[in-house]
Amino acid sequence: MWEKGYQTPIYLFNKLIGLQAVVEVVSNHTSNALELLAKQHSQMKTFVYQNQLALDYLLSECCIEIDDYKKTIRRLAAKIKKVAHVPLSKGCR
Template sequence: MYYGPATWANDGSWGYRTPVYLLNRLIRLQAVVEVVSNHTSDALELLAKQHSQMRAFVYQNQLALDYLLAEEGGVCGRFNESECCIEIDDYGETIKGLAQEIKKVAHVPVQKWNSILQGRKIL
């Protein structure tokens, strides 16, 4: 439920009142942060997937080039490179795990404004 900026939430337990407008702004900020975090997490997952696919593609190309240039010692022999080792670390699963953690941290369950003395009578 949305309240206007002139509305006050009465807590009653400590004698203060909080402008509902500020509470609405905090709830809106929380929602925006959650949406941005979810989009960031989705983007990271897509990048991790793309990285894993590119890694496999690079290895396949290296094998094909080594096969085609086998008479000359493969790619390394053709270009006279002594240290010719392709090693591409696959951090795809790690990135996906971090993306899932971002989603968990960003999600905040619905909160309700309740007084401490709700349902109690003050004598």
């Protein structure tokens, strides 16, 4: 009926669990990267703003605005982690 055990329900279930683990790891890495990018963005925003203030002072001109999406990026990263994590049921541990 089943050839070489490739399509047994247990085999398919184990493959599904493995795939879920891979998706969770990739999602965690992605959200960690987004958090680092948000941190870097915040630092760059501060640097650029300080430089713009110095130029404004020297040139008596103004007006640069840099949006800060740090909170939004971190919120999205947290959502990615939450969605990707699927706890194992008690029977699978």
